[in-house]
Each structure stands twice: as structure tokens, then as C-alpha cells.
Amino acid sequence: MFNENQLNAIDTVINDNLIEAGLDNVIFMDMAGNAIAKHDNGKNRLDSIALAALAAGNFAAVDAMAKLVGESEFSLLFHKGEKLSIHFSKVDDETLLISMFNKEISLGLVRLKVAETIKQINTILASD
Amino acid sequence: MALINVKTKEVQIKIVYYGPGRGGKTTNLEYINEKYRDQIKTEMVSLKTQDDRTLFFDFLPFDVGQIKGFDITIQLYTVPGQVKYNATRRLVLRGVDGIVFVADVQKEQRKKNIDSLNQLYENLETYNLDLFNMPVVMQYNKIDLKRSDIPILSSKTMQKDLNSLLQAPAFEASALKGGNVIPTLKKSISMTLASIQDQLF
Numbered sequence: 161m162f163n164e165n166q167l168n169a170i171d172t173v174i175n176d177n178l179i180e181a182g183l184d185n186v187i188f189m190d191m192a193g194n195a196i197a198k199h200d201n202g203k204n205r206l207d208s209i210a211l212a213a214l215a216a217g218n219f220a221a222v223d224a225m226a227k228l229v230g231e232s233e234f235s236l237l238f239h240k241g242e243k244l245s246i247h248f249s250k251v252d253d254e255t256l257l258i259s260m261f262n263k264e265i266s267l268g269l270v271r272l273k274v275a276e277t278i279k280q281i282n283t284i285l286a287s288d
Numbered sequence: 289m290a291l292i293n294v295k296t297k298e299v300q301i302k303i304v305y306y307g308p309g310r311g312g313k314t315t316n317l318e319y320i321n322e323k324y325r326d327q328i329k330t331e332m333v334s335l336k337t338q339d340d341r342t343l344f345f346d347f348l349p350f351d352v353g354q355i356k357g358f359d360i361t362i363q364l365y366t367v368p369g370q371v372k373y374n375a376t377r378r379l380v381l382r383g384v385d386g387i388v389f390v391a392d393v394q395k396e397q398r399k400k401n402i403d404s405l406n407q408l409y410e411n412l413e414t415y416n417l418d419l420f421n422m423p424v425v426m427q428y429n430k431i432d433l434k435r436s437d438i439p440i441l442s443s444k445t446m447q448k449d450l451n452s453l454l455q456a457p458a459f460e461a462s463a464l465k466g467g468n469v470i471p472t473l474k475k476s477i478s479m480t481l482a483s484i485q486d487q488l489f
């Protein structure tokens with residue numbers, strides 16, 4: 161279980177690194193499909209509960225496929241849409257970060273910002 | 289494991305409907321979705337094949353109110369029942385807090401019920417969970433078939449086959465018509481909440 165200080169710090173990191181950079185929605189969630197922190201730019205409505213459940217299933221299925229073909233994991237999981245794309249990233253063994261962004265933002269920038277965010281979240285989680 | 293968010297004062301609990309293929313797991317969720325429509329904020333998510341068999345899972349979240357100042361959301365999942373989908377079945381069990389085992393009372397399904405329960409035990413073991421230490425509710429579904437010519441097993445036989453060691457609360461049910469679907473759910477929720485009560489404070 162995360163304490164309140166950790167949750168506040170995670171909120172700040174996601175907001176400052178990702179929402180401020182122009183991403184539409186970000187969900188920090190556990191592998192069981194529960195959303196822990198949800199952030200958006202206020203411009204669209206998203207069924208984040210269902211999305212988290214589906215994202216957990218999707219990530220788990222891809223992870224299991226990686227194991228079947230002898231990979232420890234597939235490091236990039238990304239779905240590109242016409243207007244919106246979704247990027248998945250493992251934070252630690254128990255948590256995931258799902259980032260949704262529009263065509264104005266490049267995948268490269270998202271990957272950079274997500275990598276930095278994950279590093280900071282892991283530092284927060286280690287400071288129990 | 290239930291997600292308890294001390295900041296937003298939310299608790300998310302995962303209950304999984306498990307059992308052999310065509311046993312009525314999805315039908316249970318469809319009935320709940322219809323019955324509690326006003327408490328359910330989202331559409332039920334179903335990942336199924338073209339011929340309407342569950343491919344990955346069904347998902348239905350709904351609110352049950354507050355306990356000790358925390359908003360409680362129950363997330364109901366089903367697993368695909370077909371034998372070949374065990375890899376995906378196992379994935380859905382990750383983080384499970386409570387189980388509803390939906391068994392099929394048709395005589396010809398007897399072995400499939402037993403095999404499915406044994407596999408549930410093994411699948412939970414992969415997450416270091418022990419079926420015997422989990423909140424489990426048994427549901428013996430399709431009891432309405434006793435009015436047809438299809439041979440069915442008595443509840444005594446079902447209990448002997450599936451529940452002699454577990455000793456879980458059991459319900460005869462008819463998910464298609466909603467018979468005992470809600471009592472099964474209520475029992476599962478109350479047992480699962482009781483099991484996580486200690487974590488809340």
C-alpha cells in the first residue's frame with residue numbers, strides 16, 4: 161500500500177513531467193488493473209476504470225508472449241491511432257504507467273518524459 | 289490484493305467468477321449489469337470470440353457505498369472457461385481478492401467442474417495464493433434444468449465433488465433467469481470485505 165506522501169509525490173511528478181508536456185491522459189496503475197493515480201488535461205472524458213482493466217490485460221498478455229518466445233520482456237508497447245496513441249511502460253514488478261497523447265506530440269518525446277517519470281516514481285516508492 | 293488508496297479514500301476489490309466453459313459466468317455478470325444499472329458507471333466490457341465465447345475476460349465495476357470513510361468499488365471479472373485458454377485465465381487471477389466458482393450441474397459436465405476447480409487451485413498457487421485461505425463462494429448453476437429431460441447432478445453430489453474440503457457457502461442458481469445470482473454476489477462481497485477489513489485500519 162502506498163502512503164499519502166508517496167501518492168502526493170507521484171501526482172506531482174506525473175503532472176509536472178507529463179501533463180505539463182501536453183499529454184492528454186496518464187494512469188498510474190497496478191498489474192491487477194486498479195488505477196492508483198489518474199491525470200488528464202481536462203479536455204476529454206475517459207472511462208479510466210475500464211481502460212485500466214483492459215490495459216492490465218493487454219500488458220499481461222504481451223508480457224506472457226515475450227516469455228513464450230524467450231524474451232524477458234518487450235520493452236516498447238505502443239498503440240498508434242489516427243488522433244490518439246497509447247504508450248505502456250512498466251514502472252516496477254507491480255505497477256504500470258499508461259500515457260495517452262495526441263498527434264501533436266512525438267513518440268520520442270513521450271518516451272523520454274515517461275522514462276524520466278518512471279525513474280522519479282521508483283525513487284518515491286523506494287523512500288518508504 | 290485489494291487496492292487501498294489512502295489519499296482518494298478509495299478501495300478497489302477484485303472478485304473473479306471462475307469455472308468450466310459454458311457454465312454461466314458471463315450470464316451472472318450480465319444479470320448483475322442489468323439489475324444494478326444505476327450503480328454501474330461504465331459499460332460492461334466483454335472480450336469475446338465471434339461465436340460469443342469469452343476470449344479474455346468480462347469486466348464490470350460497481351460502487352457499493354462507504355465503509356469506514358472509504359468508497360468501495362467492486363470489480364467483477366470472469367475468466368474464459370474453455371480448457372485451451374488457461375494462460376489467459378491465469379492472467380485474470382492476478383490480484384484477485386475473492387472467487388465465485390460457477391459450476392455446471394449437468395451430469396455430463398461433472399468432470400469439467402472438478403478439473404476446473406483443480407486448475408484454479410494450481411493457478412492461484414502461481415501467485416502464492418491458497419484457495420483454502422481465500423473467500424470462495426460456490427454456485428451450482430443451471431438448476432432450472434431439473435424441469436427438463438437433461439440429467440443433472442444433485443446438490444449433494446456437487447457438494448461432495450467440489451466442496452467437501454473447501455466447505456464454502458454454496459448456492460443453487462439459475463443465472464439465465466437471475467435465480468440466486470444476487471445472493472451469490474452479496475455473499476462473495478461480504479466475505480471478501482471481511483477478509484480485507486484488517487488492512488483498512
